[in-house]
Amino acid sequence: MSQPLSGIIPPLVTPLRDRDTLDCAGLERLIEHLIGGGVSGLFILGTTGEGPSLSYRLRRELIERTCKQTAGRVPVLVGITDTSFTESVNLAKHSAEAGATHVVTAPPYYFPAAPPEMQEYIQDLVAEMPLPMFLYNMPGLTKVSFEIDLVRRALDMPGVCGVKDSSCDMIYFHRLIEVAKQRADWSVLVGPEELTAEAVLLGGHGGINGGANLNPRLYVEMYQAAAAQDLKRTRELHAQVMQLAGSIYTVGRHKSAIIKGIKCGLSLLGICEDHMAEPFQRFREPERAMIRERLVKLGLIS
Amino acid sequence: MSQPLSGIIPPLVTPLRDRDTLDCAGLERLIEHLIGGGVSGLFILGTTGEGPSLSYRLRRELIERTCKQTAGRVPVLVGITDTSFTESVNLAKHSAEAGATHVVTAPPYYFPAAPPEMQEYIQDLVAEMPLPMFLYNMPGLTKVSFEIDLVRRALDMPGVCGVKDSSCDMIYFHRLIEVAKQRADWSVLVGPEELTAEAVLLGGHGGINGGANLNPRLYVEMYQAAAAQDLKRTRELHAQVMQLAGSIYTVGRHKSAIIKGIKCGLSLLGICEDHMAEPFQRFREPERAMIRERLVKLGLIS
Amino acid sequence: MSQPLSGIIPPLVTPLRDRDTLDCAGLERLIEHLIGGGVSGLFILGTTGEGPSLSYRLRRELIERTCKQTAGRVPVLVGITDTSFTESVNLAKHSAEAGATHVVTAPPYYFPAAPPEMQEYIQDLVAEMPLPMFLYNMPGLTKVSFEIDLVRRALDMPGVCGVKDSSCDMIYFHRLIEVAKQRADWSVLVGPEELTAEAVLLGGHGGINGGANLNPRLYVEMYQAAAAQDLKRTRELHAQVMQLAGSIYTVGRHKSAIIKGIKCGLSLLGICEDHMAEPFQRFREPERAMIRERLVKLGLIS
């Protein structure tokens, strides 16, 4: 039985040249930037990666290029969440063939499945998976949660290897930790970076944090301090993470502000283009100027 | 400038043999059952059709077979709602090539677009559409509405031909009617069948009503009575529609009860199979026996 | 067994001179304005009346003065909704002593009661009521609905005399009509004025419509046309009601815009002061000027 994944696993933005064209050089630079920053894995096609907004063709291309560039240095996790069971299976198979190490699935997000329907869905899905599967709890966008009872039953599914929780509900997260103690190979990871410090201090395995795209080193160090139970250092680094999130994610007025802010920042750092897939559009001026100014304040550009 | 669509346009269930295999004979029988019942058009790949749960391959097959079987007798409307702009365009092009007459699009349902983002999305999408496009308002599943302001601006887009409203909010619906008066070719259709009587009495063009799969004649007659302003007859038929909905949609305990009830009923009527795509499963006993009993009471089977 | 209430029963604004002082002369003028406009009853201390925002002392004064001024010409309904059972009973007793004819209660609005808890609550409450009681369904503000099953059980409670539904959910409203057919003395009234036409056309007994404060005659005539099944006239008057609501309720940007608009309008009509109880404040300029302009367009002032 394998070790649980732990540490910082950034949810990569998808570098785009236009809505259906990958920024291939940008993707390579982004991967090197992150691996160079000490991350423990890469997660593509998640929410930050605009997964559901991309064509299937582009998703397959992204999977292939990411696995090739990573070349086994760290695990590659692929989001296969889909409203169509068949398309989720197709993506998972493609991921395995390309060399990915894990898949990640949130509930199907058009029809809200009731708990017994969700239970049956996960059982059927995991049976078709060629790779270990994370449950991705994201009720803000999928409308429904993976209930704790479902997670408890998933302990009996060898194909499930843990949970990523982006619910922002730390009571739920602590319940996950309790459940996961029964599977030594399970990993419980938290989504929002503002919560990674406490998640790790109280038993979580790490974070899938969007801001790590911009400054992977900061997030890795915060994780390490928390894992080492160095409370003083954890608080200092947590304050820096709060500052990054509070300054970069509050430029736009809509919920899309987080992804737009990260992509815009990466573009200003010279790492990749910031084009977005619909229904979003990248920041133009004056938002771009505000992001630049804040990156300067954060010491990320001069 | 063409006439607005009016009357009953059923949102077809998708007859399935398993999650990725069409019940082709069932589909043909269903189409004949509906056209024989006097409907004014066919709408495939909507919510009742489990559109988002189907693979793209199956969606394309369904479009082709429906258009071929219909053979121009009534308009064919195709749901192209998708979280990926590119896939929506692909489906629309495929629909036009197959002989469909309209496309129907709800907001992308993973990321909730803010009003200005939605405005830009619709402008960009309609520019790529080879067929007239309906806006499909369905906030219960897509999280966001098409705001009245957006609909008003869509008056200036020749490619938009109307709105289907499944919000259950009749105040919103009446506002739509007001707006649509400025475009003689626009059609405003209502989703839930319990609301079709009042929608048509007060100026709407018809209904896209799931129960019409089971008893198209009833819904067509109710529409005709309301369009003829025969209030007494409309109230009688509305009461029958309420009875059908109240008995067939309340067997299951989850939100999926409506589609499950219709599919189960169609199977009991001998029209098509009732397999469903995940995350749903068809009714088994004892729910199936309850649906049978209620169909008997409704006089639909003996 | 008495006749069900029917027709237009305006939910009176509460004329205030400051947060805890009644505008007594304004209240008298408002009552005469409404009774002169042909309304079938008066409803005080509802949502439009800012009931929950007023001190108990002021509520009691309002009940007394309204009953005295009305002097039996039309029924007086009093909102006794409260989070405290004991205070609801106190208000109901005071209402009976003052000469009111009905009480109206929505679910307690701090703790959301689950259906069996609500069932017990209503049973216990009605047992203490000295007057016939309406159930007031208002989930937008109380968080929970009176489920149809609860309403069905209330058929067996002689103290319940009907339902006022402000849910905006006409499917629910039609179910209420079906249930109420079993109690010849029950009345089913609709809240939002935009829905009164269809409610009455399809079997409802009338409307508790805020806009009737401004123009009672219009709402009374619309009700009469719908009750007489004069569809053409109903549509004309419904369009006028939509116009009033669409112009007066859209001046402010918050949910409070409806009550603020009505109060401001009444002040401009010279009927009563427009002071509000916290958490709201009356419209100041430029909103007041916009309301004036719109009242001119509606022909209500010159």
Add this chain to the structure above:
Amino acid sequence: MSQPLSGIIPPLVTPLRDRDTLDCAGLERLIEHLIGGGVSGLFILGTTGEGPSLSYRLRRELIERTCKQTAGRVPVLVGITDTSFTESVNLAKHSAEAGATHVVTAPPYYFPAAPPEMQEYIQDLVAEMPLPMFLYNMPGLTKVSFEIDLVRRALDMPGVCGVKDSSCDMIYFHRLIEVAKQRADWSVLVGPEELTAEAVLLGGHGGINGGANLNPRLYVEMYQAAAAQDLKRTRELHAQVMQLAGSIYTVGRHKSAIIKGIKCGLSLLGICEDHMAEPFQRFREPERAMIRERLVKLGLIS
């Protein structure tokens, strides 16, 4: 300028003999049980105290008796949240006269105030307060939050002394901590006990935790360990708190399960009666037997 409140301040249940009669002996025992357990203050008339469900007469009696029994040994905080501004002021004045030390107010919970309306509301309210006032953020029951911007502006109001946050949103909580650093006398306290450990580890001042009614010593020790930055001990005690909450709050199926569980437990501990005010009813068998069994497992009764 005074020191900020810190530590565990239990939100007392209100011991009742029936809906409008205080269990006076039970209240005295409860207060002694809590002060004996080392708590830093007492909070009455909050959510756990069923504040909004009680008559004003009973609320006043509770305030008086609590202050008298406490006799200055610890601060007494009184919930004055109300939909009526005037009644909130009345309760605050009564609290000051009775000897309470602080008042606590959540947003008025019938009409949802928009941010600028809330800002004005708080400014006006604090001007009338005879005691330092806590803002109580509880969007699950009041529908609206105190936005961070409002909290920031409250820094300039000398009458505001901190925030109690029961939103379960730890990102929001961390933002509160940042803001509160600018007022040395401000205290930021967390509601749900499952979150007190991390709240204090990362800079919060303590918890207002319902479970402390049952076992004040446990919560006080957890707070002390976290305040002393003893991470190992904090994790052990946090696990015990999770176990208490997970076993006592999950007996009922509705949201009322938490308060019902605590009251039932206190009754089984012989501290006070467990009668509840409507819309709730106390646990009867078999729920009571389940609570007894779980208290045994937790070692709280034998």
